[in-house]
Amino acid sequence: MKNKCIYLDNNATTKVDPEVVEVMVPYLSEYYGNPSSMHTFGGQVSKAVLQAREKVAALLGAKESEIIFTSGGTEGDNAAIRAALLAQPEKRHIITTQVEHPAVLAFCKQLEKQGYSVTYLSVNSQGQLDLNQLETSLNDNTALVSIMYANNETGTVFPIEEIGVRVKEKGAIFHVDAVQAVGKIPINMQTSNIDMLVMSGHKIHAPKGIGALYVRRGVRFRSMLIGGGQQRGRRAGTENVPGIVALGKAAELEVLHLEKTAATQEIMRNRLEQALITKIPNCEVNGDVSNRLPNTTNIGFKYIEGEAILLMLNQKGICASSGSACSSGSLEPSHVLRAMGLPYTTLHGSIRFSLCRYTEEAEIDAVIQVMPAIIERLRALSPFKSDDASWLQEQGQVLTHN
Numbered sequence: 001m002k003n004k005c006i007y008l009d010n011n012a013t014t015k016v017d018p019e020v021v022e023v024m025v026p027y028l029s030e031y032y033g034n035p036s037s038m039h040t041f042g043g044q045v046s047k048a049v050l051q052a053r054e055k056v057a058a059l060l061g062a063k064e065s066e067i068i069f070t071s072g073g074t075e076g077d078n079a080a081i082r083a084a085l086l087a088q089p090e091k092r093h094i095i096t097t098q099v100e101h102p103a104v105l106a107f108c109k110q111l112e113k114q115g116y117s118v119t120y121l122s123v124n125s126q127g128q129l130d131l132n133q134l135e136t137s138l139n140d141n142t143a144l145v146s147i148m149y150a151n152n153e154t155g156t157v158f159p160i161e162e163i164g165v166r167v168k169e170k171g172a173i174f175h176v177d178a179v180q181a182v183g184k185i186p187i188n189m190q191t192s193n194i195d196m197l198v199m200s201g202h203k204i205h206a207p208k209g210i211g212a213l214y215v216r217r218g219v220r221f222r223s224m225l226i227g228g229g230q231q232r233g234r235r236a237g238t239e240n241v242p243g244i245v246a247l248g249k250a251a252e253l254e255v256l257h258l259e260k261t262a263a264t265q266e267i268m269r270n271r272l273e274q275a276l277i278t279k280i281p282n283c284e285v286n287g288d289v290s291n292r293l294p295n296t297t298n299i300g301f302k303y304i305e306g307e308a309i310l311l312m313l314n315q316k317g318i319c320a321s322s323g324s325a326c327s328s329g330s331l332e333p334s335h336v337l338r339a340m341g342l343p344y345t346t347l348h349g350s351i352r353f354s355l356c357r358y359t360e361e362a363e364i365d366a367v368i369q370v371m372p373a374i375i376e377r378l379r380a381l382s383p384f385k386s387d388d389a390s391w392l393q394e395q396g397q398v399l400t401h402n
């Protein structure tokens with residue numbers, strides 16, 4: 001099956017780069033040794049793992065010894081949060097935000113049931129955090145502050161370093177889910193206050209099921225997986241060598257391409273966004289447009305369902321998304337847009353386009369060409385034609401999801 005779609009859903013996952021495929025294949029065939037083995041055969045493999053670690057460290061401005069390979073973003077987030085709590089058993093308070101990925105949010109909800117208290121910082125209508133709220137929430141009992149670098153749905157980038165200063169003043173551990181930021185904006189751990197940072201391979205043109213967790217030297221870390229002593233005892237289990245080699249290559253390619261491709265993607269993204277909001281009435285960009293990932297746009301088309309737009313785009317061979325991949329299909333409006341307090345009619349009609357270094361101008365042109373007619377057709381069928389609350393109530397609709 002040859003896939004010829006216009007793929008603008010890169011925040012959900014990315015295509016594996018052919019150069020990445022090429023370097024990983026030998027580790028699925030010839031070099032199948034165990035990196036922990038004493039013999040030379042295993043030794044070759046362990047060397048490849050080390051080189052990959054160095055490449056991932058280089059992408060983050062970190063040291064090789066600060067990188068732990070994981071199975072991806074979810075494991076990294078879970079492991080970081082758990083390690084931070086285990087390192088400070090006397091502290092029982094966590095601060096996070098209402099707009100985190102479920103890998104953090106659902107885990108925090110579970111921790112609440114285990115007796116931890118969790119503060120979920122709110123965001124304003126542009127998706128921005130209030131740093132005063134962070135400051136007033138921080139106390140001596142705060143073990144951990146877990147805040148994402150960039151939001152997967154809107155692309156909003158949080159002022160991570162300003163947040164970090166405040167967190168470190170209070171002596172809490174600062175964990176950052178950077179799954180969407182790595183490879184899209186420069187990140188340098190040398191000049192950062194972040195203690196633990198999480199990235200995932202499949203968002204940067206490596207395969208699914210591989211990721212990395214950065215743990216700053218000196219930060220106490222207890223492994224979530226208990227077993228063999230792999231990865232200096234920080235993550236038990238025989239390493240996913242082909243995945244690790246692939247992640248190393250993907251990281252190397254990001255170092256090479258990041259600056260140039262981010263700039264090109266931003267130009268294309270802006271062109272797409274501008275064209276859509278100019279040609280289509282009653283739509284607006286969601287999120288903080290001045291602090292945003294260069295590849296993401298989330299647009300609310302009032303009075304229609306995002307899923308309907310996606311189905312029609314799909315018929316034209318265009319892949320986009322409404323919010324996050326893991327909750328799509330639920331028809332529940334996004335928790336991120338809800339936290340921003342968007343009106344009901346925008347909440348349901350929001351879709352995300354996310355670009356990557358393979359996105360071409362002609363693909364953007366194609367989307368610009370088909371969208372106005374799609375929206376017009378759906379609006380003609382839609383029962384929602386205004387924000388008038390009494391009208392919505394008459395229709396028996398729920399007004400807000402807050």
Ligand SMILES: Cc1ncc(COP(=O)(O)O)c(C=O)c1O
Nearest residue numbers: 072073074101103152179180200
């Ligand atoms: C912000 C964020 N965190 C965590 C994850 C989970 O990563 P993974 O799919 O590698 O478990 C994702 C993936 O959608 C994400 O966007």
Ligand code: FES
Nearest residue numbers: 012324325326327
């Ligand atoms: S797991 Fe990817 S968006 Fe949720």
